[in-house]
Amino acid sequence: MNTITMKKGLKLKILLLFLAIMLQGAAIYGQQTVTGSVTDASSGEALVGATVVIKGTSIGTVTDVDGNFSIQVPGLQEDLLISFVGFENQEIPIGGRTVIHVQLQESDVLLSEMVVIGYGTVKKTDLTGSVAVVDSEELNRIPASNFTKALQGRAPGVMVSQSGSPGSSAQIRIRGIGSINQNPNPIYVIDGVITGGLGNLNPTDIESIQILKDASAAAIYGADGANGVIIITTKRGEKGKPKVSLSSYFSLNRVPQQFEVMNANEYSEFYTTLLEENNIAVPVSYDDHFRQWYFGEGWQEGTKWQDEVTRLGMANNHYIRISGGGDDSNYSISLNNSNEKGILLASGANRFGLRANSDFNIGKYIKIGETLSITRNISQSPTTYEGNAWQVTLINSPLMRMFNENNKGGFEGPQIPYEYTMPDGSTEIVGNTGFNDKPNPRGPMEIGDDRNFNNNVLASIYLEIKPVKWLTYKITPAVEGSFNRSKLWYPAFDMGVRSKAQAELTEGFSENINLSLENQLTFSNQFDKHNITATAVHHVRKNEGNSINATALGFPYEQLNVISQSFEEGRQVQGYFSPFTSESYLGRLIYDYDSKYLLTASIRRDGNSRFGPANRWGTFPSVSGAWKVNEDFLQDIDEISMLKLRFGWGQTGNSGIGSFQYQSLLDNFTQFSPVFGMEQRMLPALNVVHSFGNPSIKWEAAEMLNFGVDLNMFNNKVQFSAEYYIKNQNDLLVKIPMSAAFGRVSGAGDPWVNLGEIQNRGFEFIGTYRKMEGAFNYSISGNITTIKNEVKYIPGDILSGNNLTTLGHTIGSMYGYVAERIITQEDFNEEEKYLHALPATGKPSPGDLKFKDLNNDGSINDLDRTIIGKTVPDFVYSLNLEAWYHNFDISLFFYGMQNFEVYNHLRAAIEGFSSQDMGHNKLRDYALNYYRDDRPSEKYIRADMNNTNQNDRPSTWFLESGSFLRLKDLQVGYSLPKWILDSTGLSRARLYVNATNLLTLTDYSGRDPEAPTISGPLTPGNDNGTYPVPRSLTFGVQVDF
């Protein structure tokens, strides 16, 4: 080895280069070579891998093993920007020189190479637990209304599923599904405060995101940490002149895919044939004459319901931030407005946000700062009456008109009788839609109103006293207030058999106040090569929620839609109170020897009012360690910058179990309502049958083991990490499914017990390669997460719809019959006797589904159901490609989920018949090709209006693979060149175009395979018409002054 300081070289190299390149933008005029060296100003040692770029361009290089560089410059009047991790950046005018020697000053530790781990920070290279760091640059670049959506695919071990519903947050599962019945979501810590209001956070405000995945990292959050912790740090001001950043984008959104259902002509023909075959009189409604008379122009085509309820969606987002600072203070203020008009009629969201923070040094020892965020979210949901529009539009009648001015509300409904003069002159009463009684979905969407208003305030102040260098005391009081109003309004309307007799208004108000006080003492010092950081924390929280909900029926003047204008006797009001308090003590020790052997140990004790009196307090320990192998071995291999092995173990809990579950309570009065007397008065009643309390109820526990290896190579150009974890979640709260013999009104009152066990385990890989030299630079990064979820113990199977949660299988597995194929004539003997197992009720014919007699008892019944699919993917993966060339940048982001199933209920409805199905519209292809004796099909079952064989029972027939690979984002950006910036006074300006969901590779036949993955743990994977993720095109601009 020569004089190069390996230690410095081994310091974490977060690519400041990358930042620098984002700010580039100069054209190249001529070519000249500048050479030189970069050294450490204090030691004089050469710095290996320091970055040298021409300011305002992407042209750059890195220093070699001797600290030397050589760079082609367009002219000798450019500025060079030299940076190296752990050192202050330097900007040097070339000033006509061709040889330049640069000395860099060692810097204070930069935030970007530090990782926030909760109650403190550590250098990324010194991490011992499993902490994913999300590149906030990537996050900032993607036009996402909600930061949870932008997290998708950005970190291994973090599964993010989203729907297209405006304003909705994505669903985040860290390392599998950790709870059966309770909240399986991670907790969020924003600037040190545990918060619930994440829809309020604007992605552009985020400085960094760290995700604590394993117990050894999350155990410091004790009874709150079992589902992982997402720690967010927002941007704060930096020293310097006021800086103004602006960004805006505008998006156009489209429905990704629609179903081809029959038009009016096809529909009439299909049902006329079918009814005649079944000897049922064909309603006059299907007759051409009637249809023409009734529908008027366009009667052949009828109403295209899917098109009627969807539209071109739009979104726009504007953001401005002003920041700056002096020697003893800094500030940052930002404003944001995000507005989204959904692809489904009457769906939308609007958010206004303000965030301000500042820090002040008072004297030598004291620092004070605050964070304040105020947001208002308004979301609008479609008021579909009796049915989800994504579903109803597939099956309601194309014969129905859209409007009817004689109906109150102005919309047409199903099965309205019309007095019709037949061609022969007789008069007949004809229902407009024949047998089909499905509603007009657009009517209620246009005349109803469903809105939620959420106002959220999060404020915290800290006072930090640092009397000596090695001791810090910090006190942080914080308050979060969430104030909600919801309003659901339907005027009365006539829409045939789907009319609403009375106007109805439901309004809800709720308030949730969370007070928190945290005291933290940190001791940090170095003794020779021993580094010790010890932290002690005391934290108390007090939370109080109050809500009131009122429903009112009947409004004589519908334009006055406030509660007081309703009929008094039609009002009902409910109110609830839900408090909790918690108190916690935490101790943590971080120790390393020579930054080579690392150890972290913590213990937290949590008390929570939600735990039963017998288990008020819990203790959550953790320990983790790491060894930088390359500092003891492999020192001669220059290619390896770092090789680190990690191990961690810890226990955490999930305290989100609701208040008062430990008490045995009486029913609410509303559960009883006996009527007595000639006057028919309702009398109050009460009895001892509501909820059975369990005084030993406690947190859901998680115990996790984590093994990891981190490898950085070629001066950190290649970074790779692999981890394996086993997460055993014990003491999961499950309800003992009590017999109805206990007089239960519903299962809601069954007692909770800590009995369930789930195991999640899996591998996580992440790799990055970055090429950052010359004019063309690029980076490739990807990650893969495998998920294996298994129920290890549950006192009773939980069957919810067609999802079964049972021992030995993935939580919420698909449960049903195995449909082998379509039955043909061959399956009957000469006496027309069916040759296989008969269903317990009903009778199969050619064209029906052949269900498998799994238990070989000769009958198809309940016992022939089995686990037919799983809804949790085997693995989730993503690939991110970015490239820069001169002033252009391009990025491609792929995201995929592999090996999981989705039950396509929509397809079941339009490729077959259910027993409630009389005249539902069908898929055009089905109508043309369904099984008939003269036209057998292997794809489509017969059109049996009787559903004799119950072909619609949950079976593999309508279960589909949901696996998909998606080009989630494709973005092309252009940064304005330096000469334009110089002449306009801008420091940076970038324009971009982004396409979202441009391409999806999947076998799934529905609108979107991803959206159905969102649900509670027990009922995933059902596509009943979930809001699909739209296909969008975004135009955006980012400007800094």
Next chain:
Amino acid sequence: MNKIISKILFVLLLVFSVSCSEDFLETENKNQLTVENFYKTQQDFWMGLNSLYPPLADRGMFGLEWHFLFNSFDDRILFETTGLDQISINASNESVSSNWRALYFGLYRTNVFIKAIQESDEIEGFPADMRNNYLAQARALRGTYLFYLVTLYNEPIFYDEHSIPTDLIGNLTNGKPEEFWDLLAEDFLFGIQNNYLPMQYPPEDAGRVTKGAAQAMFGKAMLYKHYHYYVRKGKKGSAEDIHDLQLAKDMFKEMINSGQYELIQPKEPKTREDYIHAVLCNFSYVDLPAGKNIYPSENNRESVWEIQYSDERIASGHLPGWQWSGALNVNYFSAHPSSYRNHEAHPDLFMAYETEGAPDGFERDPRAYATLFFDGDRIDFRTGSPYENTTYRSGIHNKRIAYSRGLIQYPATHPSRGFGIKKYYFPVYYEKDAPKNDPINRNMIRYSDVLLMFAEVTYLLNENTTEGLNALNVVRRRVDMPDVPALTKEAIIHERDVELALEGWRWHDLIRWSFDPEWGIDWVQILGRQTGTDDYGTYFIKGKHEYLPIPISEINKHEGQLKQNPGW
């Protein structure tokens, strides 16, 4: 150095000055009462007693599922789709589990109440006679729940106030039929024999169990017991059987002689409307006019025990009636054009009404017109109602309903293309000022049922048949149909069919008679079968469909302990 130490001390002082009081982690529940503090005062017992009634009105019983299950099974009613109509249900049927649940609301609550009242010490303001009446009401209600449990579910879970289950995991087993029959008899007799139940309550308490209600329920139970227990167990005609039937007969007789009850008679001038409304007023929630005459509706002299429903709105409760979005039963089943009309009457029912001897102006037994809607019938008689002049119109739904039981087209001989159900759906409307819940009371037992049960008991006892025959003819005489000459099985079956049609009892009548081959119940003829499919037989499977399946969820919860009914 001292400076540093003092700084550190200051900081530590700050840290420890923040600490919490001991009860910081105790929060008070202001949402609900805890169990320990209940059943202490008279008010508590009054509230507890009131809670014993809603299970009957619950969605699982007469609030909804009774319509869904037994109206659909009923051969006189057509249901909109195949399935329920063909008794094609299984042990995971939700109507069944809802019904099961409602009955155990009843059994559990009554037992908890009976236990509490028996164990309670003397309470101020809770005199002995009031206490006895409360207990008698509770026991009669428990008897009622036991009756429905044993007749609908054969041998379901049994417990009394001494054996209320506490083991949350379950392991409950099937009760013995004797346990049900013995306890329910005791329960009814407790109030009757000790005179703890009054003949009548003050007007504000109408709907509570009277002595007559308990007697009628007891009599009905003993009649059912004859078939469900003695006939099935081969003890038909045994001394116990005769004893029980004799007790039932005595009860009915006491009721008939009490002068407390009467059939609502058509008044002069006995117009067509008088005949119809005299019957129909028992199924209406408003008094029915006919010229100058008014026919009283709910809780009238023909009513023995009614489940009370009101259109008062209940917040998210389960009771009474249908509780979804304030929609009404009429919304689903009524004759109104805006109703879904899931149910319509089978044309065979119309044919069952006799033509011979019908009073002037009637083609058939007037009860046909009180029971069924015909094209052109008015659907609302209230002055000022938006539907005052709206008439019944068949033709939109009836075809699809008829289709479900293979009834493809009505024969041309029928005067109507479809028959609506009039009982309990009259007058109906669905408009902006419609009631928020179905307000029509449900007749558990009305006097003509008592008369017909009396006739049946005397027939079974094979003694003094003129007394029984007379009771049956009293029912016919109300609508001026000619007397039948002899008390026969056929006469009893026919009279119950036409008098009690569409009231929800026909299915249970057929079941109990079918246990005794002598009654000659032919399911193939009654319910039909699929044409040309001999290998699938009738919809009704003997030995299976007499009882509902025990919900599969219950079987699973008591794994291996609780046995399913045969065939399910």
